[in-house]
Amino acid sequence: MENSLYSNNNNKIKNDKSIPVLSVKNVKKHFKSGYGKQKLVVKAVDGVSFDIYKGEVFGLVGESGCGKTTMGRTLIRLNEPTDGTIEFMGATIAEGIDSNIEAIRNAKKILKTQNDTAKKLEAKQIIDFNKKEIKRKNLGNQKRNYELMKKMQMIFQDPIASLDPRMTVKEIIAEGLRISGIKKNSVIIEKVNEVLEIVGLVPEHANRYPHEFSGGQRQRIGIARALVINPHFLIADEPISALDVSIQAQIINLLNDLRNKLGITVLFIAHDLSVVKYISDRIGVMYYGKMVELASSDELFKNPLHPYTKSLLSAVPLPDPHYEKYRRRIVYDAKSAHDYSKEEPVLQEIKKGHFVLANSEEMEKYREELED
Numbered sequence: 001m002e003n004s005l006y007s008n009n010n011n012k013i014k015n016d017k018s019i020p021v022l023s024v025k026n027v028k029k030h031f032k033s034g035y036g037k038q039k040l041v042v043k044a045v046d047g048v049s050f051d052i053y054k055g056e057v058f059g060l061v062g063e064s065g066c067g068k069t070t071m072g073r074t075l076i077r078l079n080e081p082t083d084g085t086i087e088f089m090g091a092t093i094a095e096g097i098d099s100n101i102e103a104i105r106n107a108k109k110i111l112k113t114q115n116d117t118a119k120k121l122e123a124k125q126i127i128d129f130n131k132k133e134i135k136r137k138n139l140g141n142q143k144r145n146y147e148l149m150k151k152m153q154m155i156f157q158d159p160i161a162s163l164d165p166r167m168t169v170k171e172i173i174a175e176g177l178r179i180s181g182i183k184k185n186s187v188i189i190e191k192v193n194e195v196l197e198i199v200g201l202v203p204e205h206a207n208r209y210p211h212e213f214s215g216g217q218r219q220r221i222g223i224a225r226a227l228v229i230n231p232h233f234l235i236a237d238e239p240i241s242a243l244d245v246s247i248q249a250q251i252i253n254l255l256n257d258l259r260n261k262l263g264i265t266v267l268f269i270a271h272d273l274s275v276v277k278y279i280s281d282r283i284g285v286m287y288y289g290k291m292v293e294l295a296s297s298d299e300l301f302k303n304p305l306h307p308y309t310k311s312l313l314s315a316v317p318l319p320d321p322h323y324e325k326y327r328r329r330i331v332y333d334a335k336s337a338h339d340y341s342k343e344e345p346v347l348q349e350i351k352k353g354h355f356v357l358a359n360s361e362e363m364e365k366y367r368e369e370l371e372d
Helices: 004-008 068-075 098-113 117-142 169-179 185-198 203-207 215-227 245-262 273-279 297-302 307-314 321-326 360-371
Strands: 016-033 040-054 057-061 083-088 091-095 152-155 233-237 265-270 282-287 290-296 346-351 354-358
Touching (some): 016 068, 016 265, 040 068, 040 083, 040 265, 057 273, 068 233, 068 265, 091 117, 098 117, 169 185, 169 215, 215 245, 245 265, 245 273, 273 297, 282 297, 282 307, 290 297, 290 307, 346 360, 354 360
Parallel strands (some): 057 282, 233 265
Antiparallel strands (some): 016 040, 016 083, 083 091, 282 290, 290 354
């Protein structure tokens, strides 16, 4: 008989490119430290936009420190966005206020420096409008829709650090159910046992502690914890980076099975491009907080355009001794690869579904590359 998690999940449909489960619009997450002139601003995520559609796996790749994990944690609101808008299942779940603060700051400068009455009046209107917007956004961010947010879950990168060592597997998995209001112990045990079987474990594991499991089994427990409340959207934050290669394959195949059987939409964050190509429908490449290229999996590997994407692909090893003997690593240096002194780059669609971060001059060059 089909598992109830499989049969009851109303996400169980094929990829639907007309229904964005998640819309990210110019999202920024900046971390600030220090005071006054010594204040340091780290732009972990700096103006990223993309949509993830129902039933697809969206891969997010880039080197360490590029902002992938911060993006995932901001989507699920473990971090609050500095600016931009996040929409989930048609509802706005978070809005940043940095652009409103900047607009007020600029308007106040106009009030101090301008004598023109019309410009002063316009500046006052800008200040009033943005103050109202800040109040509206802050109120909206405080009113968390817990029923909606339950439909978004996260698999954390480190399976050891993300599981409480003092709790049994049953308690770890059941915590989400209890928070959701399920109190009946027989129902909790049934759901915990069911989800353990789905991720390839057995009910007998429920009474053990995390330290009694291997790394791959601990990651399965993390996946079970995310699945137990029947989510629609899953953020998998480098779920295989701490695992052996053979265990990585098991976890990847498990996620693929869950996507196919449950119809869950997945944001898959990883370093390994070969793994991301295998599991993802579309791939976004991040560099220093920005999305530099976004395309379907096949298109990105066939026609990489941004120099950073080419650099990442040149580092992917292949099981071919002859190819490996002559493979040359492409080194990406942002300062020498681009000249943005005259025009700043924006993410533009160069062909249907293929976006690249470029200015006008670079776009012409990339178009010539595609024609060759």
